[in-house]
Amino acid sequence: xxxxxxxxxxxxxxxxxxxxxxxxxxxxxxxxxxxxxxxxxxxxxxxxxxxxxxxxxxxxxxxxxxxxxxxxxxxxxxxxxxxxxxxxxxxxxxxxxxxxxxxxxxxxxxxx
Amino acid sequence: xxxxxxxxxxxxxxxxxxxxxxxxxxxxxxxxxxxxxxxxxxxxxxxxxxxxxxxxxxxxxxxxxxxxxxxxxxxxxxxxxxxxxxxxxxxxxxxxxxxxxxxxxxxxxxxxxxxxxxxxxxxxxx
Numbered sequence: 612x613x614x615x616x617x618x619x620x621x622x623x624x625x626x627x628x629x630x631x632x633x634x635x636x637x638x639x640x641x642x643x644x645x646x647x648x649x650x651x652x653x654x655x656x657x658x659x660x661x662x663x664x665x666x667x668x669x670x671x672x673x674x675x676x677x678x679x680x681x682x683x684x685x686x687x688x689x690x691x692x693x694x695x696x697x698x699x700x701x702x703x704x705x706x707x708x709x710x711x712x713x714x715x716x717x718x719x720x721x722x723x
Numbered sequence: 724x725x726x727x728x729x730x731x732x733x734x735x736x737x738x739x740x741x742x743x744x745x746x747x748x749x750x751x752x753x754x755x756x757x758x759x760x761x762x763x764x765x766x767x768x769x770x771x772x773x774x775x776x777x778x779x780x781x782x783x784x785x786x787x788x789x790x791x792x793x794x795x796x797x798x799x800x801x802x803x804x805x806x807x808x809x810x811x812x813x814x815x816x817x818x819x820x821x822x823x824x825x826x827x828x829x830x831x832x833x834x835x836x837x838x839x840x841x842x843x844x845x846x847x848x849x
Contacts (some may be wrong), residue, residue, distance in 0.1 A: 660839035
């Protein structure tokens with residue numbers, strides 16, 4: 612199984628500042644059939660189901676604010692939240708779907 | 724509006740069985756794969772199983788932790804997916820979510836999840 616490791620486990624960021632979450636996979640999730648990386652990011656707010664933010668590592672899901680962006684390739688990926696808003700307080704998960712899906716352990720983003 | 728509604732959760736003793744249902748609306752169910760993802764109390768997300776659409780071969784995959792005990796199925800005429808859970812263990816206690824998985828976003832093996840239900844709680848305890 613591919614192991615997904617996120618860092619940090621939690622992060623406190625001031626309103627309007629940038630949050631950066633890293634995700635590392637134990638092997639490459641690059642899908643040669645379409646030259647894309649099989650990596651998704653989800654946001655989960657307390658008491659709610661997760662919400663898809665990003666897929667193919669960098670494509671924003673419809674309706675997701677453009678302050679959320681994904682980058683990276685191969686085994687190293689980043690979710691960046693620019694201009695952090697109060698409503699962005701949540702746990703964020705990365706997931707690889709190159710093989711049977713595996714999630715990272717989650718990163719909690721709070722307001723400093 | 725896309726909707727997925729899980730049902731069938733509850734309290735069950737170890738070793739017993741339970742069947743979860745995921746009733747959907749607002750989209751053409753037969754065109755999508757479906758997954759079940761669970762979340763133990765206070766813990767992270769764990770993918771459990773998925774089933775591709777019949778056009779993509781009705782392929783089913785399971786997490787190692789449930790393989791041989793859980794069975795995923797679908798009834799496209801009812802726009803509903805199921806998760807039959809047998810030989811339940813205490814560690815199966817979790818909120819179980821069903822998800823819609825769009826085939827155009829899938830790799831050769833699996834998919835991201837673009838819509839989620841609200842989940843149903845399964846508690847395995849004696």
